[in-house]
Amino acid sequence: MSKTSMTEGKNVPNSSADVPFRSKELRKQSLIQHTGLVGVIDEGTKTIGFSIYTTPDFKEIAAHRVELGVISSQDGWYEQDPLEMMASINKCAEEAIKQLPELGFSSSDIITVGITNQRETTIVWDAVTGKPLYNAIVWKDIRTSSTVEQIVAKVQDPNYFKRRTGLPISTYFSALKIRWLKDNVPEVRQACREKRCKAGTVDSWIIWNLTNGALHITDVTNASRTLLMNLETQNWDPVLLKTFAIREEMLPSIHSCSEVFGKITSERSALRGITLSGILGNQQASLLGQMCVKPGQTKNTYRSGCFLLCNTGDKPVFSSHGLLTTVAYKLGPQAPTIYALEGSVSVAGHALSWLQQKVRLLPDSRDAEKYAEAVPTAGDVYFVPAFTGLYAPYWRQNARGIIIGLTQFTRKNHIVRAALESICFQTRDILECMHQECGYDINKLHADGKLTTNNLLMQLQADTAGLPLFRSQLMDSTAFGAAMCAAQAEGIGLCKFEPEKRYYENVHYDTFLPTTTEQEREERYGKWKRAVERSLGWVIKQKKTRTHTEENYRMLSSLPASIFLISTFAMLVHSLSATVKS
Ligand SMILES: Nc1ncnc2c1ncn2[C@@H]1O[C@H](COP(=O)(O)OP(=O)(O)O)[C@@H](O)[C@H]1O
Ligand SMILES: O=P(O)(O)OC[C@H](O)CO
Numbered sequence: 001m002s003k004t005s006m007t008e009g010k011n012v013p014n015s016s017a018d019v020p021f022r023s024k025e026l027r028k029q030s031l032i033q034h035t036g037l038v039g040v041i042d043e044g045t046k047t048i049g050f051s052i053y054t055t056p057d058f059k060e061i062a063a064h065r066v067e068l069g070v071i072s073s074q075d076g077w078y079e080q081d082p083l084e085m086m087a088s089i090n091k092c093a094e095e096a097i098k099q100l101p102e103l104g105f106s107s108s109d110i111i112t113v114g115i116t117n118q119r120e121t122t123i124v125w126d127a128v129t130g131k132p133l134y135n136a137i138v139w140k141d142i143r144t145s146s147t148v149e150q151i152v153a154k155v156q157d158p159n160y161f162k163r164r165t166g167l168p169i170s171t172y173f174s175a176l177k178i179r180w181l182k183d184n185v186p187e188v189r190q191a192c193r194e195k196r197c198k199a200g201t202v203d204s205w206i207i208w209n210l211t212n213g214a215l216h217i218t219d220v221t222n223a224s225r226t227l228l229m230n231l232e233t234q235n236w237d238p239v240l241l242k243t244f245a246i247r248e249e250m251l252p253s254i255h256s257c258s259e260v261f262g263k264i265t266s267e268r269s270a271l272r273g274i275t276l277s278g279i280l281g282n283q284q285a286s287l288l289g290q291m292c293v294k295p296g297q298t299k300n301t302y303r304s305g306c307f308l309l310c311n312t313g314d315k316p317v318f319s320s321h322g323l324l325t326t327v328a329y330k331l332g333p334q335a336p337t338i339y340a341l342e343g344s345v346s347v348a349g350h351a352l353s354w355l356q357q358k359v360r361l362l363p364d365s366r367d368a369e370k371y372a373e374a375v376p377t378a379g380d381v382y383f384v385p386a387f388t389g390l391y392a393p394y395w396r397q398n399a400r401g402i403i404i405g406l407t408q409f410t411r412k413n414h415i416v417r418a419a420l421e422s423i424c425f426q427t428r429d430i431l432e433c434m435h436q437e438c439g440y441d442i443n444k445l446h447a448d449g450k451l452t453t454n455n456l457l458m459q460l461q462a463d464t465a466g467l468p469l470f471r472s473q474l475m476d477s478t479a480f481g482a483a484m485c486a487a488q489a490e491g492i493g494l495c496k497f498e499p500e501k502r503y504y505e506n507v508h509y510d511t512f513l514p515t516t517t518e519q520e521r522e523e524r525y526g527k528w529k530r531a532v533e534r535s536l537g538w539v540i541k542q543k544k545t546r547t548h549t550e551e552n553y554r555m556l557s558s559l560p561a562s563i564f565l566i567s568t569f570a571m572l573v574h575s576l577s578a579t580v581k582s
Helices: 024-029 082-098 145-154 160-165 174-184 186-193 202-210 238-243 282-289 349-357 365-373 412-438 455-465 477-487 499-506 518-535 551-581
Strands: 003-005 037-043 047-054 060-067 110-117 122-126 197-201 217-219 253-255 258-263 275-281 298-302 306-313 324-329 338-345 382-384 402-404 445-448 469-472 509-512
Touching: 037 082, 037 202, 037 477, 047 082, 047 477, 060 082, 060 477, 082 202, 110 202, 110 282, 110 477, 122 174, 122 186, 122 202, 145 174, 160 238, 174 186, 174 197, 186 197, 197 202, 202 217, 202 275, 217 275, 275 282, 275 477, 282 298, 282 306, 282 324, 282 338, 282 477, 298 412, 298 477, 306 324, 306 412, 338 412, 349 365, 349 412, 365 412, 365 455, 382 412, 382 518, 402 518, 412 455, 412 518, 445 455, 455 469, 455 509, 455 518
Parallel strands: 037 110, 110 275, 217 253, 298 445, 445 469
Antiparallel strands: 003 509, 037 047, 047 060, 122 197, 258 275, 298 306, 306 338, 324 338, 382 402, 469 509
16 A cells, blocks of 8 residues: 655554544644634534634644434435434533533633534524424435426526536435425425525524524525525525525525624523634535645545535636536635535445445444455446435436446455445546546545545545545544634634645645556546446436325325426526526
């Protein structure tokens, strides 16, 4: 393995996935400075955490993390309980704060709090009672597939949504989820009629709760993932609101990522009285945490999914089909908006969890490295984990997972290795797209996320992409980026945003260099592409949208959905002709 370390004397990563710093020495050093603290709520799809950082050196000194359950009542449906989410956030903050006294701090040293969250996941709630009206519909949920297919079939301009929002139409984004909730959940419809219904991404739900309903806000990064925000104006797009029949009053107001938003007032929160000054989608936060602040700088976060973002500076770059154009960050109301191109992979670490939990081929996903290392290659086995279709650069919801190339000699080790390689190949798909469609030549890749503890995965990635890979020793670049974002807000002033300086002071990297020849790389990548081809188009017709266990929703679902489609297309035709006339 061709791994070198840029950190003196501590190049062996800590294998515990629960310790955010790979090296415990960093944790000790963090006590050297005694300045104001900044807290970060990190609400990921699987893990919720609260971490506390010193400033201006940004060392994590305390943290507590818990896992958040997923409710999956039918194939392709993923929901989470918004109340469990809030209870977990409050628990994490309480537990992390309890760790402060023995470190010589107290909760009053926390000057401000930032939030970073799983994006696109959508929650609707009652503004009067503050109660959720349904479970959160998670980003990877594909219940709106048939609606998407019908819209795609009707819209003549394939880039209609992309030009306005930077995004293709997909089940991934919030607009379709809000629309589904309005069409299928009677309580939501009634609350809408009575103008009591509020909607938002997870950041908005958290802030509403922490401020007892005083603030219904979001930031540009989260808003840019809804399919409702106009990338140019950075406001809710009136045409798209009409298209999806969503009223603006339901939605939060859009802000920059870093400003004083208000104070936490919830009596349930140990953070009561502390200012809120940062909001960032979690992939944007890790871009910032990886210090990818110059155009061309690129990071890939390896968790359940995999999200590769390339900073494109203050101009949005549009890809003709494969990649998303998204807001990377806007560090203050007057600061420039910085954009990114993103390639999203729906299934990365999730493939290992599947091998562990469903197929029981692995005792634990953390054993993947050991199993895969026991064989020198994947034995010509290719695994395309298209469990809910394929995201970037294919955007094919009709793909399904395949494992191909099996022979009588195939062992489980080959399949585990093929699962690791699938993460690398999917990443290469995105790098290729960045090069071919947008002319970006990425010459190195920054990596973070829980899965990066897997040294073999890192080496396979360098070998598959033919690029040096820099693995951050800060396993949690996400919370780190969110901490910097909140701390530098005007009026907080815990630090100036000086990425160059912090890059060298605090963030250490292990590097993995490619060991393959170009010919080897191309041969294997060519086979991967053939495997992907075979996974496409497997689902011939999507099942009709059907609500799950609640029998009483069933009848209601088809009627409003058809009304929605008719009205959507009428509005689309209307708005398209209006656009053409103007
Ligand atoms: N040490 C490890 N080695 C390999 N895979 C891991 C390891 N730790 C976690 N994973 C994988 O990472 C994913 C979870 O990462 P996490 O950051 O908790 O998720 P999320 O991004 O969904 O919040 C799981 O799919 C799991 O299979
Ligand atoms: O919580 P993660 O790491 O799975 O991130 C989810 C992404 O934000 C979805 O777009």
